Amino acid sequence: MRHRPGSHAGLLAVGALVLAAAGTLAGCGSGDSPSSSASSASSAGPELKVTGAYMPAPSMDTMAAGFFTVTNSGGADTLTSVTSDLSDEVTMHATENGAMQEKKSFAVPAEGTLDFASGGNHLMFAKLTHKPEQGEKVSVELHFAKSGTVRISMPVKSATYNPKTGH
Known part of the structure; x- marks a missing residue:
């Protein structure tokens, strides 16, 4: 040929x-x-990265909120609970139709993000061991179904802090 x-x-x-x-x-x-x-x-296993964590300085000494973003560059996972030395009662909440609702878990999509931001998903810390002050860092453990525990340090920012402006 x-x-x-x-x-x-x-x-x-x-x-x-x-x-x-x-x-x-x-x-x-x-x-x-x-x-x-x-x-x-x-x-494929999840590949999680937590960024932008912060806690606005609480106005009362019994409750505080927390925010962060989980970026996942792998397979899906689920945030199942959150613990902290600051409180024995850390709960996860979603804001749906203007109402805050407690959630037992949050899906972390494959190749996606899970946002905890002011006006949306957030953490609530109740019965605080002390009132955290601006400049302090709060130790928080995020518990995932597949990835296990991810420890983060959540800086306490001003009560009016806005991550978009940095103030």
Whole structure:
């Protein structure tokens, strides 16, 4: 068999396209099969990073709030609880339709973020051991279903602190 110059490169390109298409189609399925792309993606472990943590200086000595962002560059996880030396009663809340509702857990989406921000999801610290002052750092442990415990230091900012402006 005689090949024309350049035909070998063309065959390689066509072969690569066929393999790429086959790989793409193999990922498509009904979702019932354990080898579906959703199962494959979720089997990757979560890779969590917590940033922007802060606590506004509380106005009363019995309650405080806390905020942070969890960025996940891996598979899905769930924030199941939060503990702190500042309080034996740390609860997680969502603000839905203007009303605060306590939640037992929060999903941390695969390749996504979970935000705890003023006016939205937040932590509530009740029955404080002491009233934290601006400049203090509060030790907090975030407990995840798959990632285990992530310890963070939550700086106490001014009561009017806005992370968008830094004041």
